[in-house]
Amino acid sequence: xxxxxxYVLNPDSGRAVSIGLLYLAAAMGFVMSLKWMSDAKTARxxxxxxxxxFVLAVIGTLIMPGITGTGFTYxxxxxxxxxxxxxxxGLLVPMTAMPQRIALSHAFGALAxxxxxxxxxxxxxxxxxxFVMAVLGIEIVLGSLVFTGSLMAAGKLHEILPxxxxxxxxxxxxxxxxxxxxxGFIVALFIxxxxxxxxxxxxxxxxxxxxxxxIPIGGADMPTVIALLNAYAGIAAALLGFVLSNNLLIVAGAxxxxxxxxxxxxxxxxxxxxxxxxxxxxxxQLAEVSDEHGEMGSIRSASYDEAGEILKNSRLVxxxxxxxxxxxxxxxxxxxxxxxxxxxxxxxxxxxxxVAGRMPGHMNVLLAEANVPYEQLLDMEDINPEFPQVxxxxxxxxxxxxxxxxxxxxSSPIYGMPILDVDKAACVMVVKRSMRPGFAGIENELxxxxxxLMVFGDAxxxxxxxxxxxxxxxxxxxx
Amino acid sequence: MNVSTEFIITGLFVFALAxxxxxxxxxxxxxxxxxxxxxxxxxxxxxxxxxxxVVLGREYSIYATILGFVAVVASTINVVGGFLITDKMLRMFxxxxxxQKPVPGEAKASS
Numbered sequence: 001x002x003x004x005x006x007y008v009l010n011p012d013s014g015r016a017v018s019i020g021l022l023y024l025a026a027a028m029g030f031v032m033s034l035k036w037m038s039d040a041k042t043a044r045x046x047x048x049x050x051x052x053x054f055v056l057a058v059i060g061t062l063i064m065p066g067i068t069g070t071g072f073t074y075x076x077x078x079x080x081x082x083x084x085x086x087x088x089x090g091l092l093v094p095m096t097a098m099p100q101r102i103a104l105s106h107a108f109g110a111l112a113x114x115x116x117x118x119x120x121x122x123x124x125x126x127x128x129x130x131f132v133m134a135v136l137g138i139e140i141v142l143g144s145l146v147f148t149g150s151l152m153a154a155g156k157l158h159e160i161l162p163x164x165x166x167x168x169x170x171x172x173x174x175x176x177x178x179x180x181x182x183x184g185f186i187v188a189l190f191i192x193x194x195x196x197x198x199x200x201x202x203x204x205x206x207x208x209x210x211x212x213x214x215i216p217i218g219g220a221d222m223p224t225v226i227a228l229l230n231a232y233a234g235i236a237a238a239l240l241g242f243v244l245s246n247n248l249l250i251v252a253g254a255x256x257x258x259x260x261x262x263x264x265x266x267x268x269x270x271x272x273x274x275x276x277x278x279x280x281x282x283x284x285q286l287a288e289v290s291d292e293h294g295e296m297g298s299i300r301s302a303s304y305d306e307a308g309e310i311l312k313n314s315r316l317v318x319x320x321x322x323x324x325x326x327x328x329x330x331x332x333x334x335x336x337x338x339x340x341x342x343x344x345x346x347x348x349x350x351x352x353x354x355v356a357g358r359m360p361g362h363m364n365v366l367l368a369e370a371n372v373p374y375e376q377l378l379d380m381e382d383i384n385p386e387f388p389q390v391x392x393x394x395x396x397x398x399x400x401x402x403x404x405x406x407x408x409x410x411s412s413p414i415y416g417m418p419i420l421d422v423d424k425a426a427c428v429m430v431v432k433r434s435m436r437p438g439f440a441g442i443e444n445e446l447x448x449x450x451x452x453l454m455v456f457g458d459a460x461x462x463x464x465x466x467x468x469x470x471x472x473x474x475x476x477x478x479x
Numbered sequence: 480m481n482v483s484t485e486f487i488i489t490g491l492f493v494f495a496l497a498x499x500x501x502x503x504x505x506x507x508x509x510x511x512x513x514x515x516x517x518x519x520x521x522x523x524x525x526x527x528x529x530x531x532x533v534v535l536g537r538e539y540s541i542y543a544t545i546l547g548f549v550a551v552v553a554s555t556i557n558v559v560g561g562f563l564i565t566d567k568m569l570r571m572f573x574x575x576x577x578x579q580k581p582v583p584g585e586a587k588a589s590s
Contacts, residue, residue, distance in 0.1 A: 030523050031500060037516055038507040040572045047566050050523060054558060061529045067536030074535050078548050082555020089556060090563025095571075098514060101564065105521045105557050112554040115546045116530040123539045132482045230517055237524045238494055244530050245486045251497040256524035258501030263513060354510060361513030365568055373575035379510050 022060030023248040029053025095369040099358040100157035106229045107150035113236040114143025126194030133193040137186035139239035144206025146232045152214035165218035178209045222358040224267040231260025270354035272416040302453035308469025314391030324397015331370040333463035351383040353401035390425035403444045428452045515568045522561025528554035
């Protein structure tokens with residue numbers, strides 16, 4: 001064991017006990033922060049708990065043996081640089097850019113985990129046991145995979161990369177081939193941990209697999225993928241904990257991994273995908289759709305003043321936001337319309353489908369940004385029984401999540417997906433830029449329903465027009 | 480690398496129990512808060528900062544120090560940015576300030 005004297009703690013020393021206790025306190029802080037997250041009222045307290053946990057964890061780490069004087073200087077500089085980049089990323093990124101911001105942070109976390117694993121390997125090999133080597137190998141692959149995967153996802157979300165899923169024949173086999181190579185080399189390293197040239201191959205496999213994983217993903221699958229990358233990043237951190245004999249990393253990694261996993265499962269259920277299907281990165285397959293929708297009947301469109309009149313004379317209006325609202329950045333105008341309606345005595349609620357938008361909870365964050373009180377944001381299960389009593393549903397940039405074909409059309413790619421039962425309401429108004437079909441490329445039979453009125457235009461502009469119509473204040477200039 | 484078999488077993492204990500604890504805790508987080516939850520867990524999993532700090536501070540070699548530096552910067556971004564953004568989001572989630580429903584039947588007449 002080289003350098004063992006300077007790096008290894010005597011487990012009975014006071015220092016070891018202090019580190020252990022600090023880490024324990026930090027882990028408890030992390031758990032409390034998640035616990036307090038279960039209620040919007042206590043959630044901010046949870047952040048405090050998490051931050052305290054972090055400070056304790058860093059203190060505990062800095063008293064570890066073997067950190068040199070210059071090492072402390074480097075650490076100080078690196079912390080400052082990281083904070084200098086982190087503060088603007090935390091404060092200046094607009095809410096509309098949140099999905100790509102989250103994806104980017106998964107990339108950073110995975111990069112750090114992968115780098116630490118790589119450095120530790122080259123420092124300690126060949127004195128690494130088979131078990132630790134296998135864990136380290138998986139950790140490096142996973143870290144590299146999440147790094148490129150998250151960058152790809154962020155690129156697609158930020159529309160630097162094309163958002164359309166890219167599918168080619170045999171894609172699954174290519175993906176599994178890359179994975180098989182990685183597993184093969186992990187086994188080889190397990191048998192012979194001194195096979196150091198295999199590490200770069202593992203890194204490359206991970207990086208390539210991360211890219212391949214995201215290529216076939218379309219926009220509507222993004223919530224699942226982001227949740228899954230979150231889970232992978234957490235698992236990578238936990239594996240690193242095994243390699244470094246660090247319980248705190250194991251706890252935090254397990255918490256993060258579980259959280260991502262639960263979110264991914266929720267997203268899968270909301271899209272009626274099997275979890276196995278998603279775990280192996282086979283999503284996006286459903287994008288291939290036949291074009292045989294044929295004639296669905298005629299559509300009825302409504303002018304702004306017709307739509308405004310109907311809205312004003314209803315008792316209960318439910319707004320169904322979708323990705324279109326995020327794209328048009330219409331959330332503030334939506335709130336304004338809701339306020340105007342409320343002033344006219346109309347009750348307004350929001351129906352949030354679990355996969356509306358591009359990440360779990362996307363619509364909730366946007367509407368919260370627009371100061372919509374969270375009591376008005378209702379989950380699918382809570383609002384669905386209410387639709388028969390609803391006078392008007394205002395569908396705003398949502399498409400597949402309100403398509404009744406999911407209930408009965410077995411040939412439809414979204415068949416079986418739980419949807420918002422908006423067609424049970426007395427009247428449905430769909431705000432849409434054009435008749436272009438949604439992500440799945442299928443016609444939405446809701447649009448051809450007798451109860452449905454199409455209001456064409458950009459979501460934000462339409463909201464503005466409706467506000468004027470409902471409030472009856474049309475200023476002379478816009479005439 | 481001296482990872483004792485004893486630690487591996489303890490580690491598996493910790494992993495399994497933390498996993499269950501995480502499952503039960505996260506299951507209770509409402510959908511409303513799923514985006515802040517992701518931002519928060521992301522900040523928490525940046526505890527790989529702990530590993531990066533050790534790698535950087537020990538200066539194993541020049542390459543190790545460079546990679547360690549990058550790792551510390553990357554995880555610090557996540558910690559600092561992650562907590563700030565979670566807080567920024569949570570500040571926006573507000574309950575209803577006042578009853579917004581006006582007296583029924585009153586406002587309907589005006590046009």
